Amino acid sequence: MENEGIETLGARDARWLGEYSQVHMNVFGTPLRVMDHGKGTRIWDVDGNEYLDFLAGIAVNSLGYAHPEWVRAVAEQAAKVAHTSNYFATEPQIELARKLVDIAGAGPGSHVYFGNSGAEGNEAALKLARLYGRTLPNSSAQFGGKPARILSLKNGFHGRTMGALSATWKPSIRTPFEPMLPAFEFVDPRNPTGLSDAFARTGQGPYGEGPVAAVIMELIQGEAGVRPLGPDYVRSVRALCDTHHALLIIDEVQTGIGRTGSWFGFQREELSGGVRPDIVTFAKGVAGGFPMGGMIAFGQRLSSLFTPGSHGSTFAGNPLGAAASLATLGVIEREGLMRNAHDRGEQLRRGIMAVGNPLFVSVRGCGLLDAAELSHPCAHAAMTWALEHGLIVNAVAPDALRMAPPLIVSEQDVDEALGILGAIPGDLPDD
Numbered sequence: 001m002e003n004e005g006i007e008t009l010g011a012r013d014a015r016w017l018g019e020y021s022q023v024h025m026n027v028f029g030t031p032l033r034v035m036d037h038g039k040g041t042r043i044w045d046v047d048g049n050e051y052l053d054f055l056a057g058i059a060v061n062s063l064g065y066a067h068p069e070w071v072r073a074v075a076e077q078a079a080k081v082a083h084t085s086n087y088f089a090t091e092p093q094i095e096l097a098r099k100l101v102d103i104a105g106a107g108p109g110s111h112v113y114f115g116n117s118g119a120e121g122n123e124a125a126l127k128l129a130r131l132y133g134r135t136l137p138n139s140s141a142q143f144g145g146k147p148a149r150i151l152s153l154k155n156g157f158h159g160r161t162m163g164a165l166s167a168t169w170k171p172s173i174r175t176p177f178e179p180m181l182p183a184f185e186f187v188d189p190r191n192p193t194g195l196s197d198a199f200a201r202t203g204q205g206p207y208g209e210g211p212v213a214a215v216i217m218e219l220i221q222g223e224a225g226v227r228p229l230g231p232d233y234v235r236s237v238r239a240l241c242d243t244h245h246a247l248l249i250i251d252e253v254q255t256g257i258g259r260t261g262s263w264f265g266f267q268r269e270e271l272s273g274g275v276r277p278d279i280v281t282f283a284k285g286v287a288g289g290f291p292m293g294g295m296i297a298f299g300q301r302l303s304s305l306f307t308p309g310s311h312g313s314t315f316a317g318n319p320l321g322a323a324a325s326l327a328t329l330g331v332i333e334r335e336g337l338m339r340n341a342h343d344r345g346e347q348l349r350r351g352i353m354a355v356g357n358p359l360f361v362s363v364r365g366c367g368l369l370d371a372a373e374l375s376h377p378c379a380h381a382a383m384t385w386a387l388e389h390g391l392i393v394n395a396v397a398p399d400a401l402r403m404a405p406p407l408i409v410s411e412q413d414v415d416e417a418l419g420i421l422g423a424i425p426g427d428l429p430d431d
């Protein structure tokens with residue numbers, strides 16, 4: 001690592017950032033740096049400063065930057081056909097859908113819908129759940145029923161579009177856009193009877209509510225600070241869904257595609273308690289940096305609720321994204337990157353507690369989706385200090401730093417990151 005300390009913005013960075021704010025809507029605040037190029041786990045800004053990237057575009061760049069196989073796959077596909085519309089199909093798109101059904105172990109009759117982002121994967125799942133809800137007893141207005149409800153969890157995050165936002169907890173990002181979609185409700189996972197109470201409200205008469213069509217949830221609440229729900233809770237959700245014929249939608253936008261050490265988080269006993277979803281949504285790491293998302297519906301019956309015209313998007317199943325994704329999945333599989341995610345995650349979590357920095361009071365996460373809990377709410381100051389010393393991490397909560405490095409991260413990279421994390425001053429001021 002060449003950076004001894006990148007204390008101030010370089011001249012080119014400063015110039016571009018000035019221009020950025022003049023032409024971009026201010027939804028992201030001022031970016032930290034203007035980036036130029038990357039290689040493996042490293043990225044360089046326009047002033048030539050090097051950073052070890054332990055965020056990977058927020059759990060997106062599974063293979064790091066400019067992986068030769070990924071670059072080749074995208075370039076070759078670009079030279080063949082970059083886009084067709086859904087009046088036509090392409091080989092990579094079909095191959096990828098087959099591969100995703102396989103790695104999810106979704107079973108015969110399962111089908112994939114492709115979109116372009118995590119929010120779109122969840123929109124598709126929520127629309128499918130609405131159709132499913134109409135098949136439930138007591139949901140038909142014609143017979144005095146009420147619309148089927150969709151339950152999501154306090155502190156959950158599912159995206160910024162109006163449907164996904166209706167299932168997203170954080171009031172500061174949701175309430176300015178109210179009214180949200182009807183028949184969405186939140187349940188607090190820390191309340192042991194919260195979910196069963198919500199199911200129990202189903203009933204006829206003036207006070208009875210519609211049946212529950214679906215519960216949507218993450219296994220690790222990523223944006224809430226990398227907080228695993230725990231296998232017992234996930235099992236109890238599955239049991240209630242089974243009893244009441246509701247769907248379980250597991251949002252694996254952040255946890256999916258090898259990040260936790262398995263293809264999907266639900267395949268890890270310690271996260272899911274062995275529970276299988278009815279729908280799994282994916283995005284972020286699936287195409288290693290190419291925008292892609294979607295959902296897998298488990299089984300024929302559920303999948304066939306979508307018929308021509310039910311849903312769609314111009315770019316759905318885009319061949320460039322599909323080629324990028326096939327290359328990403330191929331490298332993850334061949335190079336044993338799920339094993340690496342597991343091993344490097346253990347090294348990172350153990351290392352954070354061993355560096356002897358009083359700033360770190362605990363660590364949580366699974367595989368390469370981790371957070372260090374801080375002794376006081378100085379996450380922004382800690383993130384900035386790390387950045388200025390050549391390490392990218394993320395202030396995911398006022399008192400937590402999130403780490404989600406590329407799945408290719410090496411033992412030496414983790415040691416280097418630990419060196420920087422260990423040196424963050426313990427007496428940084430609160431943000």
Ligand SMILES: Cc1ncc(COP(=O)(O)O)c(C=O)c1O
Nearest residue numbers: 117118119157158159222253254
């Ligand atoms: C669990 C989860 N679901 C959905 C989303 C939304 O994904 P996107 O930003 O690609 O729309 C995110 C993004 O952080 C996420 O973490």
